[in-house]
Amino acid sequence: MNNKVIIKVLLALLFYGFFVALVVIFYDDSPDKMTWNDREAYNRQFIAKIKIDTFTFEKALSHLGSPDITEAITIDNINYQVMFxxxxxxxxxxxxxxxxxxxxxxxxxxxxxxxLGNNYPKQWGIITHHH
Incomplete structure (x- = not known):
């Protein structure tokens, strides 16, 4: 192959790698900055992978951002929190x-x-009425 062609291909690959690196470093893909329909899709996909008893409140904030709705109560030194x-x-x-x-x-x-959020109020009532 011609040396000029090889140099052009290598330069193109170098430029492409540089561009990808810039996107990865500087693009902020946090859920709080997404459009509402992109955020819904992201939330659905992420929540589908969560495992009970291994996922924490802090991880929810870190991966999903601020909740759309939240409620909290402490009863008998037990903290109950729900994030919607x-x-x-x-x-x-x-x-x-x-x-x-x-x-x-x-x-x-x-x-x-x-x-699902519309099933939640019944469960919250069970907690607050049994303590």
Whole structure:
């Protein structure tokens, strides 16, 4: 092969590698900066991989960002926290409601349950009425 062709191919590969490195270093792909439909898709895919009793409250904040809705209560020195992340579009009204979310339920910072947001209020009532 001609030396000029080899040099052009190597320069093109070098430029491509440099461009990829810049994107990886400087592109911020945090969930908080995504469009609402991209964030829903990201939340669904990420939450589908979470394992109960191994996922913590801190990991949720780090990987999923701030929740769309959150509630917390402490009863008998036990911390209960639920985080709602939007995972399904229901109504275009500019307001995120529980029925558009998947909830992550934590006890003392450890994930104990995952479910659809509109099923959550029953479970919260069970906790607050049994203690």
């Amino acid at each position: 992340y939007r995972t399904q579009h229901v109504k275009s009204d500019g307001i995120t409601t529980q029925d558009e979310c998947t909830f992550l339920f934590f006890i003392n910072g450890m994930l104990k349950e995952i479910g």
